[in-house]
Amino acid sequence: MRAPLSWLREYAALPAEVTGRELAARLIAAGLEVETVETSDITGPIVTGKVLTIEELTEFKKPIRWCTVDVGNAEPQNLICGARNFAVGDTVVVVMPGAVLPGGFAVGARKTYGKLSEGMICSLRELGVGDDHDGILILPEETGVGVDAIELLGLRDDVLDIAVTPDRGYALSIRGVAREAATAYGVAFTDPADVPLDGDEGAGESYPASIGDPSACDRFVLRRVRGFDPSRTSPLWMQARLHRAGMRPVSLAVDITNYLMLELGQPLHAFDAAKLTGPIVVRRAAAGEKLETLDHVTRTLDPNDVLITDASGPISMAGTMGGLNTEIDDASTDLVIEAAHFEAIGVAKMVRRHKLHSEASYRFARGVDRELPLRASLRAARLLAELGGAEIVPGVTHAEAPAETVTITIPVAHPSRVSGVEYPRETVVHRLEQVGCTVTGTDPITVVPAPWRPDLTDPNDLAEEVIRLEGFDRIPERAPRPSAGRGLTxxxxxxxxxxxxxxxxxxxxxxxxxxxxxxxxxxxxxxxxxxxxxxxxxxxxxxxxxxxxxxxxxxxxxxxxxxxxxxxxxxxxxxxxxxxFRPEPNAGKVPAYGVDAAPTAEQLAAIEAALPHQxxxxxxxxxxxxxxxxxxxxxxxxxxxxxxxxxxxxxxxxxxxxxxxxxxxxxxxxxxxxxxxxxxxxxxxxxxxxxxxxxxxxxxxxxxxxxxxxxxLDASHVPTSSHVSTYPVATQDVALIVAETVPAAEVESALREGAGELLESLRLFDVYTGDQAGAGNKSLAFALRFRAADRTLKSEEVTAARDAAVAEAASRTGAALRG
CATH class of the missing domain: 3.30.930.10 (Bira Bifunctional Protein; Domain 2)
Known part of the structure; x- marks a missing residue:
């Protein structure tokens, strides 16, 4: 989410001296991931001017104009320009010598095409507020000359680029980020969604619609405008904000829906009313249905897809992308504005199923405020009337399915237990109310989360809100204290x-x-x-x-x-x-159980039986x-x-x-x-x-x-140090002749068993095959170390132990002492 600082200031009363980087630091401390802060390097003088004369220079390969422009000084500026979309009398933006445009492009007076150019006339892209580079930016005639264009157009602005985590869908809007900014600085917040309704719910439906599947959509709102002028363009301030927020201006109607989606977090869609057939129904797809979407791709729909349909069939993939047949175009004057609350998981699965990602689906999949559709659609209708000359048709279509209110009971001390920091009840209640929750009760308290916070579902979610707003840096750093009797298995x-x-x-x-x-x-x-x-x-x-x-x-x-x-x-x-992973021969598939309750002992046993041996x-x-x-x-x-x-x-x-x-x-x-x-x-x-x-x-x-x-292996074995005897060791070497086919390990095992308890260690140190060993034989030489823990061994004891070892080897492997 790209959030221009000037847009945030409109709803959060931030101190004038706060910069984008300072705000980013506060938001990061509150748990938002601000990845970058883009700062503008534009400097003046950049002013408005009126074109006085235009001389066409025809001796060059491309059209070149030499213009004089009144910029409010005593003498007009002489400027070279290659654009063709302006005429004498137009009001334009003039970059004077000494100014610096975005990207560090310094502008000066220089001679070019045989003329002295004292600056330049700018396009939207050169000013950094749009992508249009085909022509010069033309301002309204009433703008005047010599006006500071940096202030007029808001050219100097910081933009925060926020990586929004899946649980914080509310932050995918200026409304959500501004609320966090106001909380971080403890200043007033003005909610852009706090729009008084017209009370036209009783004036009838603006267009007939119903919800066919409440599991897919629990609120569906339509408003209608007529007489819209499709030739009107979006005002420059709207284009600039859309551009800074990362969206490309398209047309006035589309720009209004995108602008409100960025500001409020509520995706909107506009249908051409003349292309609709019969009542609208929100439902799941039927087998075999198809829809050609706005990207000109015909998609075969899945029975789990959420659709907006009319009598002709599917007209939109709900919350994702509209259909081509009802698209608004350059001739659309009668528009139906749709705002809804779709089921988040259904939209997310549909997006992955069709690999069709959009700004709207990105927000719906993370949870949208259920209370926004009425207000967002009203603001859209008013902007279409204000900027596009449309007439708002009385009435509103409001289809609604019952939705369960989430209520969480939490002990007041729960955030303190989680963090190890003592938070008084007043602090807990204050912080929860700051994120929009309704709090009642004394201890425990009952909390109803705000509709824009569907991620708040249990006491730990509420504890996290208190902890992050109070500051993660307040949590003491200390080593974990393991419970007695625990540790490695x-x-x-x-x-x-x-x-x-x-x-x-x-x-x-x-x-x-x-x-x-x-x-x-x-x-x-x-x-x-x-x-x-x-x-x-x-x-x-x-x-x-x-x-x-x-x-x-x-x-x-x-x-x-x-x-x-x-x-x-x-x-x-x-x-x-x-x-x-070694599968059992007769194991079946792992059974799937619901997540509404812990599995029973029988269910766990069934799962274990189906899992492979590991x-x-x-x-x-x-x-x-x-x-x-x-x-x-x-x-x-x-x-x-x-x-x-x-x-x-x-x-x-x-x-x-x-x-x-x-x-x-x-x-x-x-x-x-x-x-x-x-x-x-x-x-x-x-x-x-x-x-x-x-x-x-x-x-x-x-x-x-x-x-x-x-x-x-026996994992329960605990290694212990062997006793170190103070008595001397006695070493005996034996060389045994055995058949070449006899493994040395068998001979070693026999010697070890026959030597008895006095044997401390046994090592094979030589293997010989040759004439002295005899054909088909080999000689194995072993070093035997004997020691007693309580006495010095006598030579007779050592000899007896060695002889017993040789006798056992002879009995088991046919070994004979080498002569």
Missing amino acids: PVQRLRRRVGRILAATGHTEVLSYPFVSAKDWDALQLPADDARRTALRLANPLSEDEPLLRTTLLPNLFRTAVRNLGRGQADLAVFELGTV PERVAVLLAGRAEPSGWWGGGRAHGWQDAVEAARLIVREAGAELRVVQDQHAPWHPGRCAALYVGGTLVGHAGELHPRVVAAYGLPARACALELELSR
């Missing part, structure tokens, strides 16, 4: 610990949208019957290329890695924490080098071992031990894939990615990945 704590341990070990967290494409299933090499291919499709996806909810974190993690690679980041260790997962992608090369050596590339080690770190945060088993699972390499178990529960997979997957996503060769389901 076990699942949240586990998620944080996992994120921290991965970040601490060199991984970088990334975030991505949970949307994927069906093409990802083929790129991941998933089998045709893989459950991950069953995904939910979004009803309204952001992109048709990715319409599905993810069933795995890997595709988007791969795409993130590729974007980093494309920007020169070749060594990657990235991870993502998030949910995946487990929390973590995924890791590793590519490039794990350790950089340098003078110390050649570095090391990421391998499947790093993916498994990341899984160990994650599982350890849940207080569990990871068991690794060789597996085949897409999208991993069939010979380099590990299934990850905690106890007997499969929690994920890790390893090197399949070469076809690497090629499909453009990843580096031998990239590795991990995906693990956090929901299958």
